[in-house]
Amino acid sequence: MTKFKEKDIVLVQSSCCKEMPEIHVRLLKRIESKSLKGRKTSWPAPSGWEAKLIYSAEVDLLRKKWHIPFKFPNDVSTFIYEEEIVKKVINKKNITI
Numbered sequence: 001m002t003k004f005k006e007k008d009i010v011l012v013q014s015s016c017c018k019e020m021p022e023i024h025v026r027l028l029k030r031i032e033s034k035s036l037k038g039r040k041t042s043w044p045a046p047s048g049w050e051a052k053l054i055y056s057a058e059v060d061l062l063r064k065k066w067h068i069p070f071k072f073p074n075d076v077s078t079f080i081y082e083e084e085i086v087k088k089v090i091n092k093k094n095i096t097i
Contacts, residue, residue, distance in 0.1 A: 004088060006030070009054065011086040020066060022086055023058045025051040025078065048081040 004010060008027045014020040029050040053059050056072040063070050070076050 004030075004049070004085065009089040010080075011089060012051075012080050012084050013086050015081065015084050017066075021058070021061065023062070024054050024089060025080060026054050027051050027080070031079070046081060048079055048084075051078055051080045052076050053078065 004027055006027055006029065009024055010027060011022045012025050013022050027049045030047070031050060032047050053062075053070060053072070053076040059070045059072040059076055062068040070078075
């Protein structure tokens with residue numbers, strides 16, 4: 001079971017590029033993948049979250065420096081694997097969406 005729930009705000013670090021900065025996202029919906037039962041693999045079934053980036057400055061940085069085509073505020077949806085979540089943000093003051 002996950003320790004996160006819908007509407008939590010978390011810091012996320014990309015698993016494919018450790019040079020990318022940690023970004024803030026709001027978790028929207030948990031996605032459990034179907035079991036890999038019957039397949040010849042030892043990999044666990046991946047699970048994660050549908051999420052939205054919440055800060056325009058972080059969206060601008062990802063678009064300009066890393067060429068990721070986000071546009072604030074409408075096109076900021078993404079998918080986050082559980083392993084990419086660094087920590088839950090405790091102080092939610094000044095964050096509205």
